[in-house]
Amino acid sequence: MTRSSWSDARRIAHAAGVEQRSQVVDSVELITALGHVLAAPLVSPIAIPHYASSAMDGWAVAGAGPWELVRGAAAERARSVGLEVGTAVEVLTGGLIPTGAVAVLQREHGVVEETADALRLGLSPQAPRDEPAAGRHIRNAGTESPAGTILLDQGTRLGPVHLAVAAGGGFDRVPVVPRPKVRLVLTGDEVVTSGVPGAGFVRDSFGPSLPGVIASLGGVVTSSVRVRDDASATAEALGTTTLGTTALTEPPARRAGEVIVTTGGTGGSRADHVRALLRDAGAEFLVDGVEVRPGGPALLARLPDGRLVVGLPGNPLAALLSVLTLVQPLLAGQQGLGLPPLRPVVLASPVDPTRSETVLRPYRAVLDADSAAVTAEPSPWHGAAMLRGLADADGVLVHPGTGAAAGTVVPSLDLPW
Structure with missing residues (x-):
């Protein structure tokens, strides 16, 4: 397995999404347009305000x-x-x-x-x-916008205020990019879905969280299945049981545009089946692991029928940070959006070196008492299984594995949720 750099993994995921961008334009009622991406500029047919x-x-x-x-x-x-x-x-x-x-x-x-x-x-x-x-x-009429003004640009992800602007322009419906459809396949014998888990078991954190995470990226979860660490059950959930077999005499029907997101099963133990099943199905591995911590085992593969599969690690923080590495760029590309940008932040405290090319670490924005500048305080809860730091975060540091001193400027990602 040759791992991609974190930057390359994001770029590859975005390019794969762009390849599958739908040319269809949906027209949806304004009241249901929240979270959609505009497929065309919204040009006001009236002056705003339209009377003095x-x-x-x-x-x-x-x-x-x-x-x-x-x-x-x-x-x-x-x-x-x-x-x-x-x-x-x-x-x-x-x-x-x-x-x-x-x-x-x-x-x-x-x-x-x-x-x-x-x-x-x-x-x-x-x-x-x-x-x-x-x-x-x-x-006066037209003080805010004369008739014919572009109120909202193509590619705008519609938030509540955008909907108010569209309503002010007299729109009842808006043209939008279809929302990417995502299937979830959640694996793991040790996962329980209710109550307090006993020793050797963990509570499901993905079932409650991933649909909302996908929605924040503009996608919609069409189904979610949970499977045990069993190769046959996992293959059935992935829909790979007939792919890559000698019995398949014709190319499979194209299903480009569909995305499958799996959790767990991406490692190399006897309980991890996702990678092997994708190889058996003839999948092309676009990203076969990432030089990043946490989230190194994450993958992106394209099945022979065109479906894209993002394999997330089983540890909760590693998985959600891998969403930012692979799922966010992929869905952005499918919706005609650019690669989500990085922005510089100043470290409030040092970060230690680690055995990885790149490290993703949640941070909180804090006010420096001496300079009155806002700086980034790395979260102390950054282990692969820890979610507390991400829940409390204002963003995610993207710092080098060699470490960095306080006062260093490093890239960061804004959280989409």
Whole structure:
């Protein structure tokens, strides 16, 4: 087994995803679009805001004051045909500004007095001397975006605020990239799915976590099966029972685009069957181990029918960090996104050398008292089976296995969840 460098493994996984990128564009309702990636730019058909509106509760005024305050039917007419000079009409925040209005006098700065023949609006004693200046508290049409503006770029992963922007542009549906479909195959005789595990057993941490992790990467888990450390059962779960056999006389039907993610079974013990089964099925190993700790046994293979298989280690931290190494770049490529970027951080404490080319280690962002700069504090819980550090993390350090001193700038990955 020739292991790939961590950087190469990410690059290979991303390229494999790009190869399988779907050219299909789905149109989904805005309310269900959360987490999807836009397949095309979202161009606003309207100006935003699409009418002149008030930024304050108060009165729309025409000309210099004091003003005659119109109400009732006269106010409705003024809102539809416009204000005459010397008049005012009440407006609420977001309300339509009638034509002819030059400003909005906010409620705190106005006083209404009743005279024998009309209501008069004037300035309160507390009002600023320049109140109301021309255009004050009026949001003109198109202030945020003229019609024809690109509101959201192609490739945007839609979060809650993006959906609000799309709604503001009048969209009911948006064009999106189909979400990658992922099957989970969870292995291990020692895994229990409920209660407190006894000696020699461990609680399942992948069943509750991986669907959410996959969703944070834009994918969707279509099925999840759990198998014992048995070669036949694992082959059946992988769907490799007929691949690579002499009985197979025709190339298998192409199923490119499907991703299988396995947990455990990637080592070399008698209980580990994933690698051997993939080889028997004629799989091409794109990544056959990674020069990284934790997560060295992780793999990426392509089956003869085009399906991609990501084999994650069985230890929880090693597996979830291997998701960042292989699954995140793969799904990003399938969705037309770039390789997730690294960003530099400054170490708050040193990291020791280890026997690996690259080390992945959760960190917390902390404020340095002397410099007032934010630095990265490596987690003390970074063993392959420890999840506490990742649960508490702001990101993941990608530091060299030779170690690094405090104050060193090292690359890091943001957490996608």
